[in-house]
Amino acid sequence: MANDDFMYSLQEEPREAFANNLLQSLEKNSNANSTHAHSLKRVASIVSIIFIASSMLLLSSPDVRALVIQTLGIDEWIAVSEEDAQDYVPFAIPQAIPEGYTRQTDWRDPSGNQQEGEVVVSTFSNGVLLGRIMWERDDCYIMMVATEFGGSSNNPDAMARNEYYAERYDWIDLFDVGGVRGIWRLQTVPNQDNDRMTIEWKSLAGIAYSMETTSNCLSQEGFITMAQSVE
Amino acid sequence: MSQSDPDWDAIFREYLPRVYNYFLYRVNNQQIAEDLSSETFGRVWANRDKYREDIAGFSTWLFTIAHHVAVDFYRKQQPKLIAIEDVYHLSGSDKDTPEKIIQAKFEKEQLARLIADLPEREQDIISLKYGAGFSHQEIAELLSISESNVGTIVHRAVKQIRRLLMQEERQKHG
Numbered sequence: 001m002a003n004d005d006f007m008y009s010l011q012e013e014p015r016e017a018f019a020n021n022l023l024q025s026l027e028k029n030s031n032a033n034s035t036h037a038h039s040l041k042r043v044a045s046i047v048s049i050i051f052i053a054s055s056m057l058l059l060s061s062p063d064v065r066a067l068v069i070q071t072l073g074i075d076e077w078i079a080v081s082e083e084d085a086q087d088y089v090p091f092a093i094p095q096a097i098p099e100g101y102t103r104q105t106d107w108r109d110p111s112g113n114q115q116e117g118e119v120v121v122s123t124f125s126n127g128v129l130l131g132r133i134m135w136e137r138d139d140c141y142i143m144m145v146a147t148e149f150g151g152s153s154n155n156p157d158a159m160a161r162n163e164y165y166a167e168r169y170d171w172i173d174l175f176d177v178g179g180v181r182g183i184w185r186l187q188t189v190p191n192q193d194n195d196r197m198t199i200e201w202k203s204l205a206g207i208a209y210s211m212e213t214t215s216n217c218l219s220q221e222g223f224i225t226m227a228q229s230v231e
Numbered sequence: 232m233s234q235s236d237p238d239w240d241a242i243f244r245e246y247l248p249r250v251y252n253y254f255l256y257r258v259n260n261q262q263i264a265e266d267l268s269s270e271t272f273g274r275v276w277a278n279r280d281k282y283r284e285d286i287a288g289f290s291t292w293l294f295t296i297a298h299h300v301a302v303d304f305y306r307k308q309q310p311k312l313i314a315i316e317d318v319y320h321l322s323g324s325d326k327d328t329p330e331k332i333i334q335a336k337f338e339k340e341q342l343a344r345l346i347a348d349l350p351e352r353e354q355d356i357i358s359l360k361y362g363a364g365f366s367h368q369e370i371a372e373l374l375s376i377s378e379s380n381v382g383t384i385v386h387r388a389v390k391q392i393r394r395l396l397m398q399e400e401r402q403k404h405g
Contacts, residue, residue: 004361006338006342006396007357007361007389009338009342010339010362011252011361011362014247014265018268022268022269025269026276
């Protein structure tokens with residue numbers, strides 16, 4: 001590009017007083033919070049367990065489900081409303097079926113056989129496959145796969161989360177991570193036959209999650225267009 | 232990062248100017264840029280022990296938060312005009328003549344206004360590049376778009392701004 005030095009001319013140093021005040025404020029908050037961190041964490045864990053148990057019973061009711069979506073905490077995760085989820089990771093899981101597509105589900109049973117009809121939980125060497133949804137139109141398939149890395153089928157907490165996801169069928173909630181809501185990464189990786197979008201995020205418990213979307217007939221641009229279309 | 236004991240003072244010193252300038256390019260207002268910078272570092276600080284470097288680079292994590300702070304800000308804002316006098320304070324060294332200071336201020340105002348007129352997506356990318364000092368590759372990773380796409384948007388936006396600046400300059404002297 002030709003000389004674009006002029007574009008930097010708006011830069012300026014933050015005011016020193018502002019920087020000092022901010023740093024002092026952060027340090028002050030940090031000291032105040034550290035004394036309560038452990039007790040708060042413990043309370044949060046207990047509340048989470050109660051909510052997990054309750055949710056299994058309540059989720060069958062659409063009205064109650066909406067409430068649970070707002071308040072459910074699972075292993076330090078805080079579910080946010082579907083509307084908020086759309087704001088932060090709008091293309092992770094389309095809330096509405098893109099025009100012209102029909103929703104199908106595709107999953108593998110414990111023996112690895114491909115099945116259709118319901119999302120189920122299965123495990124693999126690196127973690128737990130939470131489920132997958134396939135979209136189809138005119139023999140063009142888009143598959144979305146959610147995975148929990150570092151999860152274990154022997155871990156009760158992980159299983160509770162997985163059952164929760166499976167129960168939800170389309171696991172449309174995304175999560176507020178301690179108010180950050182942003183620890184995710186999306187990559188588009190074009191290659192000869194398939195394009196792929198990978199979205200990664202993690203829980204406060206440090207468990208990494210990923211969602212991978214593949215298609216056998218959409219270009220990279222097509223993926224982005226489709227993703228943006230559900231924003 | 233949570234496993235080690237990072238030098239947060241050093242991180243703060245390195246990133247505050249970049250975050251602040253990112254917001255300055257986005258909102259064209261010093262006070263708001265300071266407020267949004269404070270909000271960003273507040274969130275970062277509150278969650279600093281939860282950051283994992285195997286998930287994302289630190290600057291990516293930090294600017295993802297900054298990006299969301301900006302999104303939150305614009306969502307809450309009703310469209311309003313900001314007085315051009317409030318956009319940038321009069322800056323300059325003691326050696327500058329009043330004419331030079333006024334000229335510099337005028338040029339900054341022009342540039343700020345033209346950036347503000349860009350579509351929001353382009354504003355964001357321009358702010359990340361020229362305010363926060365990110366490379367095209369880093370912006371591509373942060374916004375999940377291709378590097379070539381970033382290059383195209385930057386090229387187009389700068390070209391447009393340059394053209395409008397020249398046009399205004401010609402009108403001024405014409």
